[in-house]
Amino acid sequence: MKRxxxxxxxxxxxxxxxxxxxxxxxxxxxxSTEILENVVRYKEDIHCQWGSNEKTxxxxxxxxxxxxxxxxxxMKHVGxxxxxxxxxxxSYLGAEGGFIIVSADDPGMHSSQNEQDNRNYAIAAxxxxxxxxxxQEAKDFVVEGIKxxxxxxxPVMLRSSTRVSHSRSAVETGERETPPEIHYEKDFxxxxxxxxxxRKKHIIVEERQKKIKEFSDTFKxxxxxxxxxxxxxxxSGIAFQNGREVFKDDWFLKVAMPYPFPEELYKKFxxxxxxIYVLEENDPIMENFARLITPDKEIIxxxxxxxxxxMTEDVILETLGKKDLTPEFDINSIPKRPxxxxxxxxxxxxxHNLNLQKVTVTGDxxxxxxxxxxxxxxxxxxxxxGASITAMLGMEKSMEKAGKKLKQAAVIGDSTFFHxxxxxxxxxxYNGSKGTVIILDNSITAMTGHQDNPxxxxxxxxxxxxxxxxxxxVKDGLGIEHxxxxxxxxxxxxxxxxxxxxxxxKLSVIVVKxxxxxxxxxxxxSPTIVDPEKCIKCNLCLKLGCPAITSKDDKAFIVSSLCxxxxxxxxxxxxxxxxxxxxxxxxxxxxxxxxxxKGGK
Amino acid sequence: MNTIIIAGxxxxxxxxxxxxxxxxxxxxxYSVKKSEVHGxxxxxxxxxxxxxxxxxxxxxxxxxxxxxxxxxFEKLExxxxxxxxxxxxxxxxxxxxxxxxxxxxxxxxxxxDVEDNLRKYSSDLTLIxxxxxxxxxxxIRTTNVLLVGVLASKMDIDKEIWINVIKRKVPPKSxxxxxxxxxxxxxxxT
Numbered sequence: 201m202k203r204x205x206x207x208x209x210x211x212x213x214x215x216x217x218x219x220x221x222x223x224x225x226x227x228x229x230x231x232s233t234e235i236l237e238n239v240v241r242y243k244e245d246i247h248c249q250w251g252s253n254e255k256t257x258x259x260x261x262x263x264x265x266x267x268x269x270x271x272x273x274x275m276k277h278v279g280x281x282x283x284x285x286x287x288x289x290x291s292y293l294g295a296e297g298g299f300i301i302v303s304a305d306d307p308g309m310h311s312s313q314n315e316q317d318n319r320n321y322a323i324a325a326x327x328x329x330x331x332x333x334x335x336q337e338a339k340d341f342v343v344e345g346i347k348x349x350x351x352x353x354x355p356v357m358l359r360s361s362t363r364v365s366h367s368r369s370a371v372e373t374g375e376r377e378t379p380p381e382i383h384y385e386k387d388f389x390x391x392x393x394x395x396x397x398x399r400k401k402h403i404i405v406e407e408r409q410k411k412i413k414e415f416s417d418t419f420k421x422x423x424x425x426x427x428x429x430x431x432x433x434x435x436s437g438i439a440f441q442n443g444r445e446v447f448k449d450d451w452f453l454k455v456a457m458p459y460p461f462p463e464e465l466y467k468k469f470x471x472x473x474x475x476i477y478v479l480e481e482n483d484p485i486m487e488n489f490a491r492l493i494t495p496d497k498e499i500i501x502x503x504x505x506x507x508x509x510x511m512t513e514d515v516i517l518e519t520l521g522k523k524d525l526t527p528e529f530d531i532n533s534i535p536k537r538p539x540x541x542x543x544x545x546x547x548x549x550x551x552h553n554l555n556l557q558k559v560t561v562t563g564d565x566x567x568x569x570x571x572x573x574x575x576x577x578x579x580x581x582x583x584x585x586g587a588s589i590t591a592m593l594g595m596e597k598s599m600e601k602a603g604k605k606l607k608q609a610a611v612i613g614d615s616t617f618f619h620x621x622x623x624x625x626x627x628x629x630y631n632g633s634k635g636t637v638i639i640l641d642n643s644i645t646a647m648t649g650h651q652d653n654p655x656x657x658x659x660x661x662x663x664x665x666x667x668x669x670x671x672x673x674v675k676d677g678l679g680i681e682h683x684x685x686x687x688x689x690x691x692x693x694x695x696x697x698x699x700x701x702x703x704x705x706k707l708s709v710i711v712v713k714x715x716x717x718x719x720x721x722x723x724x725x726s727p728t729i730v731d732p733e734k735c736i737k738c739n740l741c742l743k744l745g746c747p748a749i750t751s752k753d754d755k756a757f758i759v760s761s762l763c764x765x766x767x768x769x770x771x772x773x774x775x776x777x778x779x780x781x782x783x784x785x786x787x788x789x790x791x792x793x794x795x796x797x798k799g800g801k
Numbered sequence: 802m803n804t805i806i807i808a809g810x811x812x813x814x815x816x817x818x819x820x821x822x823x824x825x826x827x828x829x830x831y832s833v834k835k836s837e838v839h840g841x842x843x844x845x846x847x848x849x850x851x852x853x854x855x856x857x858x859x860x861x862x863x864x865x866x867x868x869x870x871x872x873x874f875e876k877l878e879x880x881x882x883x884x885x886x887x888x889x890x891x892x893x894x895x896x897x898x899x900x901x902x903x904x905x906x907x908x909x910x911x912x913x914d915v916e917d918n919l920r921k922y923s924s925d926l927t928l929i930x931x932x933x934x935x936x937x938x939x940x941i942r943t944t945n946v947l948l949v950g951v952l953a954s955k956m957d958i959d960k961e962i963w964i965n966v967i968k969r970k971v972p973p974k975s976x977x978x979x980x981x982x983x984x985x986x987x988x989x990x991t
Contacts, residue, residue, distance in 0.1 A: 205823055207835060212862065310838060334834070334861075368823065378987035444859035525865055527884040529922050534880055535909045539846035575906050656882035695874035742906045747845045757908045761941075797894035 206371045208364040211335040213238030215342025224248040225257040229276030231365040232304035241511035247699035253619040254279035258286045265295045274302035290400040291325045294353035298346035304360045307481040315371040317482035322357045324774030329357040331437040335369045362436040413460035421456035432473030438481040439511040461489035497755035534702035543748040546688030547716030554578040560606045566613040567647040575743045586620030588612045602629035607798040608800040609636040615645035615653045636701045637709045644714040674709045686713030725764035741769045764788040802855035808882045809874025814945035819850035824966045826854045827914045836863035875899045892923035897932040943982035950986020
């Protein structure tokens with residue numbers, strides 16, 4: 201037995217190893233990404249892979265369950281929306297070899313477009329859900345989850361959250377269990393969801409839930425912590441840990457499995473106390489079960505605690521009226537430090553041009569969503585993965601019907617295009633769109649920290665893979681005649697191409713190609729410098745939002761330690777005041793468009 | 802139970818410093834929990850790591866006015882987190898300005914009274930030109946270890962433990978440089 205300080209995500213990966221899992225898949229998404237990035241440490245024992253999206257990853261895991269494998273699929277909360285279709289089917293099909301679905305939720309929206317509570321999915325799909333409250337439980341619940349999954353022939357959801365996934369605490373690691381034998385015998389009664397089969401399966405699912413509900417009462421990770429008062433707290437996940445900081449002498453019902461809720465255990469707990477607080481992040485799941493079981497009990501839940509954001513120690517104390525959180529120092533009085541596109545980011549020139557040309561831009565999810573913030577201001581909408589393309593079509597057709605027209609473009613990254621942009625593009629072709637689709641191809645899934653995808657030439661396990669050529673795909677594959685590829689650093693070229701294509705009364709695709717600036721090591725970049733004699737402080741370069749460009753003594757100034765010499769500002773400057781320094785070294789622009797892995801990933 | 806916050810800008814080595822600190826506290830025999838929050842993009846946003854330690858730690862998150870030590874790698878980031886500081890808690894701030902984008906692009910001014918406010922809201926402030934010292938030592942990247950050195954001088958943990966963890970955590974060829982940076986921080990007097 202070894203004790204290590206692990207993040208929740210590292211612990212889940214370790215759990216996958218110890219549980220005897222042999223197949224794992226995922227699509228990256230904060231806060232879930234590091235799970236598979238750590239499962240890959242056990243690639244001798246576990247086949248692991250990135251799917252193009254959460255639905256494909258989920259279905260690939262289901263395929264593996266048909267061969268008797270123990271499997272894990274991981275995604276962020278909104279990813280499960282994409283995978284909701286196979287999720288519901290998986291409940292009926294069960295899992296002979298054990299099936300863990302990790303949903304990493306994001307209360308507080310640290311890096312997401314919403315804060316949905318995915319325990320609701322477990323209830324809707326009728327599968328049990330486990331909620332770890334620290335790294336030890338994150339690991340243990342994968343191992344326990346596989347046991348539950350096999351015992352009841354059901355997928356099991358593991359609901360993590362940003363604070364569980366991204367905090368570190370001590371974990372006792374154990375040995376790997378022997379995985380079951382991989383085998384396949386045809387039995388379509390087990391694996392085909394025809395209505396005639398599914399009707400029988402639904403009855404089995406309902407019976408199964410009754411059995412798991414009984415099991416929940418005896419599950420050792422649902423337990424009562426004795427207190428010295430007549431006050432009790434029902435808590436799950438990180439809210440349990442936060443609550444322990446506040447309610448030091450009171451009773452706790454620590455719930456590891458909020459659904460099916462441990463009814464008998466709850467009744468025993470409720471007898472000991474007069475007043476019950478329910479601490480859970482986002483929706484009143486446990487609270488509603490408790491109210492149904494003991495309608496006369498005083499239960500304080502979401503009518504009192506906030507439905508939004510995180511249930512931190514401070515939030516609990518403030519809600520109880522025990523702490524005044526009015527800050528002594530008003531931090532809104534100081535400048536914020538918003539994230540920005542990096543120095544040398546190959547997306548900057550495109551957004552600069554879209555802004556100058558006043559284009560209505562339907563946007564998407566990725567680093568490039570930051571192109572919507574000042575000073576680039578070049579994005580109008582963000583919905584979800586892939587919606588840049590489809591929302592553009594909706595706007596275009598609606599305006600067209602009314603006899604109006606917008607100057608419109610859709611902007612999407614390479615990984616997002618593979619995720620769910622391709623099907624949208626089919627809709628554009630099919631429905632006769634005249635819009636312009638810009639695919640920002642930086643040849644990596646950048647925002648989540650550089651994961652490989654079908655365009656990078658590498659798999660998660662580090663093997664070589666074919667590189668999908670986006671230009672070929674859209675031009676030769678889908679037959680979009682006006683398809684172009686251009687260098688992300690070619691400011692004037694992008695400007696001219698945009699002008700041309702936005703005017704064109706036909707669908708066009710512009711692949712803006714240039715690898716992520718962070719994928720290059722910086723051995724000896726020679727930065728761009730400003731000639732103060734020529735600079736008239738017109739501020740055009742500052743409108744690029746490049747973190748390396750600032751001002752000094754009323755002239756533009758480039759922070760040489762940040763500058764990559766990408767040359768975008770040189771091209772933007774109307775007064776020829778910027779040029780490459782003559783120091784020995786190279787500019788990021790000197791490196792080839794795509795040959796970056798040798799450059800030092 | 803005690804809390805330490807390390808705050809700075811993405812790319813400054815905040816998370817590396819927090820890993821080092823967690824190891825020191827574990828070696829000193831404490832229970833430790835650590836949480837990290839970083840902005841959406843890879844670089845340029847604010848970053849904060851919280852470490853809680855003691856006999857038994859429940860929540861990994863900091864609470865307002867309940868933090869014992871704050872290390873800020875940049876002045877504005879110190880001020881941004883100052884409400885977490887406990888009365889009598891120690892504030893260690895790198896005397897260094899990294900303009901956030903709204904300032905660099907001219908939309909707003911970098912406040913002139915950052916230092917005044919740091920003094921006003923913390924009774925135990927150490928302002929150290931860590932980036933300048935680290936640059937003089939030969940590697941700006943030792944700024945974080947230097948600031949950890951200042952913290953070490955304020956905490957009641959055997960100096961040998963700090964030194965052993967640094968030796969274990971940093972790349973072999975930069976051990977000497979990092980130990981020098983640690984010592985500079987450890988012996989710093991305002």
